[in-house]
Amino acid sequence: MENQSIPYYDNLPDFLKAVKSIDSTNRCFGLFPFEQFGGPGEVIPPFRSSTYVAALVTEGTGTIHLDGVPYSVQPGTLYFLRPWTVRSIHKQDQWHGYVLMFTSEYVTKRSVLSDPMREYPFYRKGAQPLIHIAPADVAELYSQIELIDKEFAHPTRSKADRLDITYHLLQSLMIKSRQIYRETLSATDYSQPVSLVERFQSLLQMYYLPDPSQTAPVLLTVHEAADRLHIHPHYLSDILKKYTGKTALQHIRERTAFEAQNLIRNTDLTVAEIGYRLNFEDPSNFTKFFKSIMGITPRAYRDQLYALAA
Secondary structure, eight states: OOSOSSOEESSHHHHHHHHHOOOOOOSSEEEEEGGGGOOTTOEEEEEEESSEEEEEEEEOOEEEEETTEEEEEOTTEEEEEOTTOOEEEEESSOOEEEEEEEOHHHHHTTOSSSSGGGGOGGGSTTOOOEEEOOHHHHHHHHHHHHHHHHHHTOSSSOHHHHHHHHHHHHHHHHHHHHHHHHHHHHTSOTTSHHHHHHHHHHHHHHTTSOOTTOSSOOOOOHHHHHHHHTSOHHHHHHHHHHHHSSOHHHHHHHHHHHHHHHHHHHOOOOHHHHHHHTTOSSHHHHHHHHHHHHSSOHHHHHHHHHHHHO
16 A cells, blocks of 8 residues: 555546546646536545646535535536646536646646746645636636647647647636636625635645655644734634634644545554654554544554455
């Protein structure tokens, strides 16, 4: 078993084959209607992938969890995912629309910019990943995606030409999405409590994104979060309690427990090693922490998983 918190896929064909038995020979770009990824009640468990994602849901409802934070999906949902974001999906009913997946290599190979993805705010670390957009914007983006789909599957063009044309059409889609994204978020008053909750949730996600310079996740404290949001810690917790039913500390503890569960479920690391990875200096403190959240010890949790798999 690999010592990863959850399954990850290093290329597009491996992901498609593992998740939906979709054969793909293209390692750098894919475009799929949501119907190919199951119907009502479909659940895709947590995973990480090396691809960027841009998705437009024109019909359907459900929930997408990104780094453990739930986001509500409804008709007119536009969302963007960075590589290695922990993602899972639960469809309440049939989703319609498209999902695009592409690698950083696909973009950088064709761009004159050293870091082309920095041009798009929705792909920056800690950005709001999901927005709900107006019907007119849905229609415009859907039309652009259909054009990409047509060119990507063109029957007489060479693969190289199809990929180059698709790249330029993808850039057009990203530019249009960038304008819609900025206009949507600028309509939000970030002094309002609901937006404060969203910014806190994005900050919490950011602290658990993989970072090659870190040997372990950096645990966020209430004071650090408040400093970054430029508010008092008590005010932060009061607002979170009012709008989510949980304090800032409860959110942080539950997010840490989420990472711990993934490590127990999907790695061969010992309980002590998992505790150290999550910055608990004493394994006994990690055990007490885990039990306070889950009601059982980490060892008992792993034993339950083994019993269910037997």
